[in-house]
Amino acid sequence: MRKLQLFSAHGGLETDDLRRKGHPSLVEGIAFALLRLSMLLVIAAIFFIFFDIFSKGIGIISWEFITAMPRRGMTEGGIWPAVLGTVYITLITAAASVPVGVFAAIYLNEYARKNIFTRIIRLSIRNLAGVPSIVYGLFGVALFVRALELGTSLLSAGLTLGLLTLPVTITASEEALKAVPDSFREGALALGATKWQAIRTNVIPSALPGIITGMILGISRAAGETAPILFTGAAFYLASLPSSLSSRFMALPYHLFIMSTQHHSIEKVRPIAYGTALVLIGLVVTMNMSAIILRAHYRKKMRG
Amino acid sequence: MLIPSLALWGVLEESSAVEFCLREPYPALFPHVLKQKGGLFLNRKLETAIAYFFTLNGAFVIFILVGIFALLLSSSFAAWQDVGFISFLTDRVWNPSGFVASHFGIFTKIVGTLMVTAGAMLFAVPLGIATAAYLAEVASSWEREIVKPVIELLAAVPSVVLGFFGIVVFSPLLARIFNLPNGLNALNGSILLGLMSLPTIISIAEDALTAVPKEYKEASLALGATRWQTLSRVIIPAAGSGVTAAIMLGIGRSLGETMTVIMATGNALQFPSDFFSSVRTMTATIAIELGEVPADTTHYYSLFAIGFVLFSMTFLVSLLADIFLHRAGEVKKL
Secondary structure: OHHHHHHHHOOOOOHHHHHOOOOHHHHHHHHHHHHHHHHHHHHHHHHHHHHHHHHHHOOOOOHHHHHOOEEOOOOEEOOHHHHHHHHHHHHHHHHHHHHHHHHHHHHHHHHOOOOHHHHHHHHHHHHHHHOOHHHHHHHHHHHHHHHOOOOOOHHHHHHHHHHHHHHHHHHHHHHHHHOOOHHHHHHHHHOOOOHHHHHHHHHHHHHHHHHHHHHHHHHHHHHHOOHHHOOOOEOOOOOOOOOOOOOOEOOHHHHHHHHHHHOOOOOOOHHHHHHHHHHHHHHHHHHHHHHHHHHHHHHHHHHO | OHHHHHHHHHHHHHOOHHHHHHHOOOOOOOHHHHHOOOHHHHHHHHHHHHHHHHHHHHHHHHHHHHHHHHHHHHHHHHHHHHHOHHHHHHOOOEEOOOOOOOEEOOHHHHHHHHHHHHHHHHHHHHHHHHHHHHHHHHOOHHHHHHHHHHHHHHHHOOHHHHHHHHHHHHHHHHHHHHOOOOOOOHHHHHHHHHHHHHHHHHHHHHHHHHOOOHHHHHHHHHOOOOHHHHHHHHHHHHOHHHHHHHHHHHHHHHHHOOHHHHHHOEOOOOOOOOOOOOEOOHHHHHHHHOOOOOOOOHHHHHHHHHHHHHHHHHHHHHHHHHHHHHHHHHHHHO
8 A cells, every 4th residue: 555655656557557558458458368369279289199099099998908018010019028127127227327416416405515516516417307218218329228238228227217217217316305494493403413323313314205206207208208218228129028127128118119110010009009108198197296285285295 | 805804704604503512612612532442532523534425426516527528528539630629520421331422410309409499499488487487477376276287297207208198199280281191200399399398498487587686576466567567577587597598408308319200300411401400419419329339430420429519518517507596596685
């Protein structure tokens, strides 16, 4: 109210001044309608993609489709080796990227000072997040497959994907650590705990749900990636399931790629391609959703 | 006098109560510290070791980035020794196994990548910013609650699924609309890349718009501006740096995308004449050829050199995004 009085004391703005340029309310109406239209267009596109994949893929999905081996040059049967390969590869990715990612996040949030070293680390993280996935593939071929002589294997591909997901894991873990109130740290320190004791007993346990959320988000990205595993271990077709870390493997995204571009009778295997796409999307979206729900639940708990 | 006093202020600010406690675990006040296994001295050593351990893990990120850079650069030099740096970048012909002479020119691929990215941005930028503006300033809270997770859903869709979608849906559609033999061309790739970069553009632009200080908006409204005038002439310009960063990150995503373009653009080696011609991007070239090429040949190294050019482009874009985001942070502090 005081502000308004000040304005009117100096003459203020008359209603006429506001209306001078055409009809602002009409312009505003049109402008906001256009903005809403853009938003609806984006949402419609998303629904269109999901609806198309779901409606055309659901027909072939059955327990057998998921758990059977491919038969007759992959024109019949299921996608079990690809499902299993994707599960294995995401587990290896998590094992490779989560420890380093969480430790790096602990450094950044708990130990790092505001200096040039920390700035370079943060800059590196942001830049790594922007490095194209095919470049990680090149790096994986040169380092893991050839220099370290791991060959094209589950391990090479998992380590390559581990590097790829590292920025996601670090950023999410740091967010989780940042959300822990300082009083948790100060309370422990005031009781005579050392810094590490405070982090171990107070900070990490309360940041754990957030860290797990970040982990799920990271590996859900790894599960859908194709380019980094093309040359580090994914196989066109394998008659047997992977038996060790040095085996090659089939993976859902690579399987979809083959089924839609490389297979000898592409039109015939289209239903299998749709089914694979649906299983892959279902897997990734389920992981994402559970991460989002976990995060929401955890935030509510932190506030309450 | 100004500089030393500023430095002193910085020191005081950094040494919070927490760190003071850490440096002086006062034995008289905390007797159990002394009774712990190994005593105070060993405890301190352990603490230092742990601090170094975490620092090492933080530094690991730098090692990876430098490692990628060094590896790509050294392989690229091997390629450029045989091909020549200038002709590598400017030769239009890429024919690694030519009968008379092999050519390793990536100019056509650079054009292909830039074309597909530009096409994607042409519609993703206006659409993304408009959606972000709607979410930040117009939408009711329940609209936001629904729309934002849906957009996150799009971000989760694997690129290979979008590529598949390009093959089965957009390709026949484009072929029918424009009367083409098939719809696997630059336009198809652009549409998919645009869709793909939308979540990045929307979420970062929306963050930038909501971060504009409330006072800007209040002042504008108090002066009699309408909500639309406030949005278009105050809030969007004030969030300019953050919105630019959002566009940069969208461009970065499009430049580096592999699977979508490999599946949707047709991968022809010819120099593209328009958006209806099939193009082969830099990423697609690496993905198609790396599996077939013998190691340690000029062809092999040339693929790494393409990777280096790609890495440099995305690095530059990320760096620009970073600068703009930093500037956006400065605005926020005002």
